[in-house]
Amino acid sequence: MSSHLDRLEPSNLRAHYEDLVASTLRSMVRHVSLIIALIVVALALAGLVIWNYPRKYTAEALVHPKLFYLGAEATNQTPLASIEGASLVASDAHLIRSPAMIRTVVNHLRLDEDPEFGLEADLDSTSSAFLRALDWLRTAFLPETAVTSPRENAAARVRQRLNVTNEARSYLISISFAAGSPEKAAKVANAFALEYARAKTVDRLGDAVTAANRELARQSAIYGERHPSISQAKTQLEVARSRLQAAINRPEMPSGETVPSDGIILADPNPTPSSPKGSMILGLTLIASTIFGIGLAVCLDRWSADYWRALLFSADARRSDGQDAPSRDRSEAGGERTGSESLAMVPVNDLQEDRTRIGSI
Numbered sequence: 001m002s003s004h005l006d007r008l009e010p011s012n013l014r015a016h017y018e019d020l021v022a023s024t025l026r027s028m029v030r031h032v033s034l035i036i037a038l039i040v041v042a043l044a045l046a047g048l049v050i051w052n053y054p055r056k057y058t059a060e061a062l063v064h065p066k067l068f069y070l071g072a073e074a075t076n077q078t079p080l081a082s083i084e085g086a087s088l089v090a091s092d093a094h095l096i097r098s099p100a101m102i103r104t105v106v107n108h109l110r111l112d113e114d115p116e117f118g119l120e121a122d123l124d125s126t127s128s129a130f131l132r133a134l135d136w137l138r139t140a141f142l143p144e145t146a147v148t149s150p151r152e153n154a155a156a157r158v159r160q161r162l163n164v165t166n167e168a169r170s171y172l173i174s175i176s177f178a179a180g181s182p183e184k185a186a187k188v189a190n191a192f193a194l195e196y197a198r199a200k201t202v203d204r205l206g207d208a209v210t211a212a213n214r215e216l217a218r219q220s221a222i223y224g225e226r227h228p229s230i231s232q233a234k235t236q237l238e239v240a241r242s243r244l245q246a247a248i249n250r251p252e253m254p255s256g257e258t259v260p261s262d263g264i265i266l267a268d269p270n271p272t273p274s275s276p277k278g279s280m281i282l283g284l285t286l287i288a289s290t291i292f293g294i295g296l297a298v299c300l301d302r303w304s305a306d307y308w309r310a311l312l313f314s315a316d317a318r319r320s321d322g323q324d325a326p327s328r329d330r331s332e333a334g335g336e337r338t339g340s341e342s343l344a345m346v347p348v349n350d351l352q353e354d355r356t357r358i359g360s361i
Helices: 002-007 010-030 032-052 085-096 099-109 125-141 150-161 182-223 228-249 278-334 339-344 348-360
Strands: 057-063 162-167 172-179
Touching: 010 032, 010 278, 032 278, 057 182, 085 162, 085 172, 085 182, 099 150, 099 182, 150 162, 150 172, 172 182, 182 228
Parallel strands: none
Antiparallel strands: 057 172, 162 172
């Protein structure tokens, strides 16, 4: 019991960990060539992966939502409740990343016909059979991931590459998109920004139609149908309806129609690849290969020490058995020997030499 408590003392724990660190450093020094070789091979493989990995380019468009409309864009509608500006910006960001807007952008740009976003049709028979088997397994066990049409497949891939973030303090929405070319990335990011602007324009024109209809009903109740102001209110209502219908029928807003007051900054093609990140991959590879090399060196030393220890212990057992047999024969023939004589017959020097060799391991 006392020996067990002694092993738990802080001094013994400290000595144990000091010995562990010392043995680890000795293993590192002994197998430094192996560790360096592993690091070089791992970095070379990581370099090949980075070299063959397809490049991705990211473009970013900025949107500053209009929280209040002034002048001709404002309506006379009285707000029923007050909403925080950050909540409005968050709702607009959710609108941009909504499935309806993603499908609209896919339809406008025909991304379902693009090989980068559509289904891969030019595959050999072996790969096609393998992919069909995987698709069957995915449909059977993961039905929520099954893709039924090229358009839905393109929408799912666009959703994976789309990143919409909103800054609460600045009321700014960032739309970034990653693609295989800088021009394509900028085109898709700008399509989302312009589609957002078109949706907000339709919403604003709808509010204008509602306000014009309410004004016409108010003036009709006050002045009657034959008053001159009624005809003016009707004209305003028709103009508002025609503008709303034109905005709905227009498939997308051309980029040339956006002005700085719209709060949209379109993306420009960025020729610098955003992925793969070579520095991160090489750094992680260096750390992982170094840790693996050190662990392998320690394991090799421990395995070799256990092997030689077991080998020498078996040799000790064979020697003791070989020495016990003649001593028993002599004791039976001529009586017992003294303790000093029996100890002298054991090859002490050989055993001491073996134990010294084990300690050095």
